[in-house]
Amino acid sequence: MKKVFMLVVVLFCFLSSLALAADVKIGIIDVQRIIRESKVVQEHRANLGKEIEKKRKILAEREEAIRTLDDELKKEKMTPQTRREKSQKLAKEVKELKRLREDFEEESRGKDAELTVIVLNEISEIIRKIASDGKYTIILEKGQGGVVYATDKIDITSEVIKIYDKAATKE
Numbered sequence: 001m002k003k004v005f006m007l008v009v010v011l012f013c014f015l016s017s018l019a020l021a022a023d024v025k026i027g028i029i030d031v032q033r034i035i036r037e038s039k040v041v042q043e044h045r046a047n048l049g050k051e052i053e054k055k056r057k058i059l060a061e062r063e064e065a066i067r068t069l070d071d072e073l074k075k076e077k078m079t080p081q082t083r084r085e086k087s088q089k090l091a092k093e094v095k096e097l098k099r100l101r102e103d104f105e106e107e108s109r110g111k112d113a114e115l116t117v118i119v120l121n122e123i124s125e126i127i128r129k130i131a132s133d134g135k136y137t138i139i140l141e142k143g144q145g146g147v148v149y150a151t152d153k154i155d156i157t158s159e160v161i162k163i164y165d166k167a168a169t170k171e
Contacts, residue, residue: 027139
């Protein structure tokens with residue numbers, strides 16, 4: 001709480017000094033809204049979703065094979081040697097499935113993080129251009145910058161989304 005208060009005080013002092021020095025033009029963006037609403041991000045996420053779904057099918061097939069092997073062990077009559085071999089195979093398959101699942105989850109998180117970094121870099125370039133072209137003194141991020149309230153008049157999120165989506169269709 002103390003840190004938030006100090007941030008607000010410092011931000012207020014900074015903005016007050018800017019207001020005295022020159023005309024101040026402030027913009028606000030909502031990165032989470034950009035990520036939610038941008039068609040480009042939605043396409044990237046859909047592609048990632050397709051990739052993830054393919055891997056989930058592979059995991060489901062492995063799980064089904066394990067269930068089948070487990071059912072064989074429970075139902076069929078077999079020699080102790082055969083039962084031991086199948087039990088060992090089952091244990092090995094379960095261990096392998098667990099490893100595959102962990103690898104899959106780690107890879108999915110990594111790809112999602114990678115996508116987020118790419119999107120944020122692309123958005124940052126657009127924001128810099130908007131700031132330069134629009135002669136903004138400062139642009140704050142709604143969720144991270146300690147912004148408690150801002151009028152919609154200074155929110156440029158829709159403009160960023162429009163330019164981002166438009167730039168992607170040109171490529």
